[in-house]
Amino acid sequence: MAEHRFVYRDIVQFSDTDMAGIMHFANFFRFVERAEHAFYRSLGLSIVEKKHLLPEGEPVGWPRVHASCDYFAPLRFEDDVEVELLIEEIRTRSLKYLFRVRKPGGALAAEGHIATVCVRKDPETREMRAVAIPERILSKIEVAPPELLQSRAAK
Amino acid sequence: MAEHRFVYRDIVQFSDTDMAGIMHFANFFRFVERAEHAFYRSLGLSIVEKKHLLPEGEPVGWPRVHASCDYFAPLRFEDDVEVELLIEEIRTRSLKYLFRVRKPGGALAAEGHIATVCVRKDPETREMRAVAIPERILSKIEVAPPELLQSRAAK
Amino acid sequence: MAEHRFVYRDIVQFSDTDMAGIMHFANFFRFVERAEHAFYRSLGLSIVEKKHLLPEGEPVGWPRVHASCDYFAPLRFEDDVEVELLIEEIRTRSLKYLFRVRKPGGALAAEGHIATVCVRKDPETREMRAVAIPERILSKIEVAPPELLQSRAAK
Amino acid sequence: MAEHRFVYRDIVQFSDTDMAGIMHFANFFRFVERAEHAFYRSLGLSIVEKKHLLPEGEPVGWPRVHASCDYFAPLRFEDDVEVELLIEEIRTRSLKYLFRVRKPGGALAAEGHIATVCVRKDPETREMRAVAIPERILSKIEVAPPELLQSRAAK
Numbered sequence: 001m002a003e004h005r006f007v008y009r010d011i012v013q014f015s016d017t018d019m020a021g022i023m024h025f026a027n028f029f030r031f032v033e034r035a036e037h038a039f040y041r042s043l044g045l046s047i048v049e050k051k052h053l054l055p056e057g058e059p060v061g062w063p064r065v066h067a068s069c070d071y072f073a074p075l076r077f078e079d080d081v082e083v084e085l086l087i088e089e090i091r092t093r094s095l096k097y098l099f100r101v102r103k104p105g106g107a108l109a110a111e112g113h114i115a116t117v118c119v120r121k122d123p124e125t126r127e128m129r130a131v132a133i134p135e136r137i138l139s140k141i142e143v144a145p146p147e148l149l150q151s152r153a154a155k
Numbered sequence: 156m157a158e159h160r161f162v163y164r165d166i167v168q169f170s171d172t173d174m175a176g177i178m179h180f181a182n183f184f185r186f187v188e189r190a191e192h193a194f195y196r197s198l199g200l201s202i203v204e205k206k207h208l209l210p211e212g213e214p215v216g217w218p219r220v221h222a223s224c225d226y227f228a229p230l231r232f233e234d235d236v237e238v239e240l241l242i243e244e245i246r247t248r249s250l251k252y253l254f255r256v257r258k259p260g261g262a263l264a265a266e267g268h269i270a271t272v273c274v275r276k277d278p279e280t281r282e283m284r285a286v287a288i289p290e291r292i293l294s295k296i297e298v299a300p301p302e303l304l305q306s307r308a309a310k
Numbered sequence: 311m312a313e314h315r316f317v318y319r320d321i322v323q324f325s326d327t328d329m330a331g332i333m334h335f336a337n338f339f340r341f342v343e344r345a346e347h348a349f350y351r352s353l354g355l356s357i358v359e360k361k362h363l364l365p366e367g368e369p370v371g372w373p374r375v376h377a378s379c380d381y382f383a384p385l386r387f388e389d390d391v392e393v394e395l396l397i398e399e400i401r402t403r404s405l406k407y408l409f410r411v412r413k414p415g416g417a418l419a420a421e422g423h424i425a426t427v428c429v430r431k432d433p434e435t436r437e438m439r440a441v442a443i444p445e446r447i448l449s450k451i452e453v454a455p456p457e458l459l460q461s462r463a464a465k
Numbered sequence: 466m467a468e469h470r471f472v473y474r475d476i477v478q479f480s481d482t483d484m485a486g487i488m489h490f491a492n493f494f495r496f497v498e499r500a501e502h503a504f505y506r507s508l509g510l511s512i513v514e515k516k517h518l519l520p521e522g523e524p525v526g527w528p529r530v531h532a533s534c535d536y537f538a539p540l541r542f543e544d545d546v547e548v549e550l551l552i553e554e555i556r557t558r559s560l561k562y563l564f565r566v567r568k569p570g571g572a573l574a575a576e577g578h579i580a581t582v583c584v585r586k587d588p589e590t591r592e593m594r595a596v597a598i599p600e601r602i603l604s605k606i607e608v609a610p611p612e613l614l615q616s617r618a619a620k
Contacts, residue, residue, distance in 0.1 A: 014347060014357065015340045015491065017484035019203070019542055024480050025219040026188070029181040030325045037324060041388070047324065048174070048387050064180040068223030068267075074283075077358050077484055078351070112223075128229075169502060169512065170336065170495045172329035174387055179325050185480045192479060196543070202479065203542050232329055232513050233506070329513070335529040336494040343491070358484070374490040378533030378577075384593075422533075438539075 002142035006042060008035035008083040012075050022074035028110050029067055032099045035083040036114070043140045057134055062116045065094065069112030073103060080104045086144040093118050093130040095141075098149055108152055157297035161197060163190035163238040167230050177229035183265050184222055187254045190238035191269070198295045212289055217271045220249065224267030228258060235259045241299040248273050248285040250296075253304055263307055312452035316352060318345035318393045322385050332384035338420050339377055342409045345393040346424070353450045367444055372426045375404065379422030383413060390414045396454040403428050403440040405451075408459055418462055467607035471507060473500035473548040477540050487539035493575050494532055497564045500548035501579070508605045522599055527581045530559065534577030538568060545569045551609040558583050558595040560606075563614055573617055 010031060018024040037047045049059035075081060082102045089096035094117040101110040118137075119128040165186060173179040192202045204214035230236060237257045244251035249272040256265040273292075274283040320341060328334040347357045359369035385391060392412045399406035404427040411420040428447075429438040475496060483489040502512045514524035540546060547567045554561035559582040566575040583602075584593040 013340070013344050014483055015343060015489050018479055019482035019484065019486045020216060020218065021484045022218070025222055026181045026184040026480065029184070030323070033181070033325060034323050037388075046388060061175060063175065063177070063226070063229065065226050066224070067180055067226075069221070071218070071220050071222075074218065078347075078356060168495070168499050169328055170334050170498060173324055174327035174329065174331045176329045181325065185478070188480060189478050192543075201543060233502075233511060330526060330528065332528070335532055336491045336498070339491040339494070371485060373485065373487070373536070373539065375536050376534070377490055377536075379531070381528070381530050381532075384528065 002140055003039075003043060004087045004142045004144035005148060006035060006039035006085045008038045008085065010034065010081050010083070012077055012079045012081060014077055016075075017077055022076055023079075025069070025071060028069055028071070028075075028101060028112075029114075031081065031083055031101065032085070032097075032112070032114060035085045035099065036097065039085055045137060045140065057136065058120055060118050060120050060131060060134060060137075061128065062095075063119060063128065064114060064116050066096075066113065066115035069110050071110050073107060073109045075101070075103065075109050081109070082106075086148055087141055088113065088144065088149055089115075090133070090138070090141065090143055092132050095133070098144075100152065111152065157295055158194075158198060159242045159297045159299035160303060161190060161194035161240045163193045163240065165189065165236050165238070167232055167234045167236060169232055171230075172232050177231055178234075180224070180226060183224055183226070183230075183256060183267075184269075186236060186238055186256065187240070187252075187267070187269060190240045190254065191252065194240055200292060200295065212291065213275055215273050215275050215286065215289060215292075216283065217250075218274060218283065219269060219271050221251075221268065221270035223269075224265050226265050228262060228264045230256070230258065230264050236264070237261075241303055242296055243268065243299065243304055244270075245288070245293070245296065245298055247287050250288070253299075255307065266307065312450055313349075313353060314397045314452045314454035315458060316345060316349035316395045318348045318395065320344065320391050320393070322387055322389045322391060324387055326385075327387055332386055333389075335379070335381060338379055338381070338385075338411060338422075339424075341391065341393055341411065342395070342407075342422070342424060345395045345409065346407065349395055355447060355450065367446065368430050370428050370430050370441065370444060370447075371438065372405075373429060373438070374424060374426050376406075376423065376425035378424075379420050381420050383417060383419045385411070385413065385419050391419070392416075396458055397451055398423065398454065398459055399425075400443070400448070400451065400453055402442050405443070408454075410462065421462065467605055468504075468508060469552045469607045469609035470613060471500060471504035471550045473503045473550065475499065475546050475548070477542055477544045477546060479542055481540075482542055487541055488544075490534070490536060493534055493536070493540075493566060493577075494579075496546065496548055496566065497550070497562075497577070497579060500550045500564065501562065504550055510602060510605065522601065523585050525583050525585050525596065525599060525602075526593065527560075528584060528593065529579060529581050531561075531578065531580035533579075534575050536575050538572060538574045540566070540568065540574050546574070547571075551613055552606055553578065553609065553614055554580075555598070555603070555606065555608055557597050560598070563609075565617065576617065 084100040088098040239255040243253040251270045394410040398408040549565040553563040
C-alpha cells in the first residue's frame with residue numbers, strides 16, 4: 001500500500017531557539033527533514049541507502065533543489081510541534097513535499113515545500129546525476145489527494 | 156546615502172556539512188542571515204537594537220515571514236562563498252531580500268528570497284506586533300534597480 | 311521523592327552528522343542538554359522558568375561553567391541513542407551531571423560531565439549572578455549513589 | 466618552520482545564540498574547530514585530505530576523543546571573538562590542543578582542550594583505525610612552549 005501523508009511529532013529544544021526567544025527560522029527546515037526521514041522509516045526505507053542492503057540496486061541520494069516556508073506564528077521552547085508531510089508531486093526523478101508545522105492545539109505555525117531530486121553517483125565521473133526514482137521507493141508512495149493538499153485545517 | 160546591495164564572503168565550515176559531504180540545505184539560510192546582519196553593520200546599524208542606544212525610539216525586531224531557496228549546485232567544505240544580498244522590496248512594515256550564493260569562480264549555487272517583518276513588543280500585551288520600519292533604518296536602504304534583481308550574472 | 315537518574319532516548323538525525331559521516335562531536339552536548347531538559351520535565355519542572363508560574367519566587371537560569379566529553383565510538387545516522395544522566399554533585403549554587411551516551415545494544419559511545427550554575431538576573435544591575443538553587447528544584451533531586459556514578463555497565 | 470600557535474577571529478552570529486541571549490555552550494566547540502581548520506590552512510594543509518592531492522600517501526581523518534571547556538563569561542551577538550589555539554601535546558597517533566576564547570578587550574570567555582586522533586580507513590575492513598600522524602603534518606607543527614600553555618594573559 002502506498003502512502004501520501006505522515007505526521008511527525010517533536011518538541012522544540014533549547015538549542016533550536018535563538019536570542020529572540022523563538023525557534024530560528026532555518027530550524028523549521030530541520031524539523032521538516034526529520035519528518036521526511038521518519039516517513040521513510042515508516043515505509044521500511046531509509047533516506048540513506050546502504051549498498052550491502054541493496055543486492056539488486058545502487059543507493060540513491062536526495063539533494064534538495066527547492067525549499068520554501070511561510071511563517072505564521074513563532075515556535076517556542078518546549079512547544080509540542082506536529083509536522084504534517086504530504087506528497088505534493090511525484091516526477092520521474094524528483095519529489096515535492098508540502099509541509100505544515102502546527103503548534104499545540106493545531107494552529108498553523110508554518111507551511112512550505114521541499115523539492116528533492118533522486119541522484120546516484122556516476123561510477124566513472126564520481127559526480128552525482130539525477131536518475132529515475134527506484135521502484136523500491138516509488139511503489140510505496142503516492143501523491144496526496146487535492147483536498148489534503150489544499151486544506152490547512154488541522155486533522 | 157541609501158544602499159541596496161551587499162556582498163558577504165565566508166567559508167564553508169566542517170560543521171556546516173552533513174554526511175552527504177555537502178553543506179546542509181538549511182545552512183544556506185544561516186549564511187544569508189549572516190550576510191543580512193553584516194549589511195546592517197555596514198550601515199552603522201545592528202539587527203538587534205539596544206534600548207540604551209536608542210534615546211528617541213523603541214527597538215524593533217525582524218522575524219521572518221517567508222524564506223525560500225532554489226539550489227543549483229552543492230557547496231563543499233572550505234569553499235569560499237559569496238552571498239549577494241539585494242533589497243527587492245520595501246513596504247511600510249516589511250522588507251524582502253533577494254539573495255544569490257556563489258561558489259568560487261562565480262557559479263551560482265543558490266538563489267532565493269527572505270521576507271521579514273518589522274515588529275515591536277507591545278508594552279501592554281508583551282506581544283510582538285508589526286510596526287512601520289523606523290526612519291533610522293528606512294533612510295539607509297533603497298530597492299535595488301531591476302537590472303540587478305533580474306540578472307544572475309556574477310558581478 | 312527526589313530523583314538522581316534519567317534516561318533519554320533519541321535518534322541521530324541527518325543534520326546531526328557531518329561530512330565524516332558521523333555525529334559532529336559538538337552535537338553530543340546538544341543531546342545531553344535535551345536529556346537534562348527532559349529530566350526537568352519529568353520532575354514537573356522546566357529549565358526555563360516563567361515568572362507568572364512562580365508566584366512566590368523569581369525565575370532562575372542555568373548557564374554552563376564546564377562541559378567535557380570523552381568519545382569512545384562514533385554515532386551514525388538513525389542510531390537509536392540512549393543518554394543516561396546522573397546527578398554527580400549538588401552544591402549550594404551549582405549542579406554537576408555525569409552523562410553516558412550509549413549506542414543501540416548498550417555500547418558506550420561517550421561519557422562526560424556538565425557543570426551548571428544557578429543564576430538570577432539582578433533587578434538593579436540587570437547582570438546575572440549566582441544564587442542558591444531554589445527549594446522547588448532542590449527538593450526534587452538528589453546525588454546519584456556512587457555505584458551508579460562509577461559503573462559504566464549498561465543498565 | 467613548525468608552528469605551535471594560531472589566533473582565529475570571528476564574530477558571534479545570531480544563529481549561534483539561544484533564548485538565554487548568549488552563545489549556546491556547544492557552539493564554543495564549533496568556534497574552536499573553525500580555528501583548528503584555519504590553522505591547518507595557514508600551514509598549507511587541510512583537515513580534509515583529498516586522495517588525488519596525496520600522490521604518496523593516504524588521506525587521514527581526525528575524530529575527537531576528548532573535548533572540554535570551562536566557561537568564564539558569556540559571549541553575545543556581534544561580539545568579536547578571538548580563539549587562541551595552542552598545541553599542547555603531540556603523540557604518535559594523536560594531538561591535543563589547548564584553546565582560549567577571548568572577548569573584545571581580551572577578557573577570557575572560555576578555556577579548554579580538544580584531543581583528536583589520526584585515523585585512516587582500513588582498505589579491507591572499511592573501519593577507521595588509529596595510525597601514526599603523517600610526516601607531511603608532523604613536520605609543520607610543534608608543542609607550544611610551557612609559558613604559553615600556562616599563561617592566560619592576553620597576548
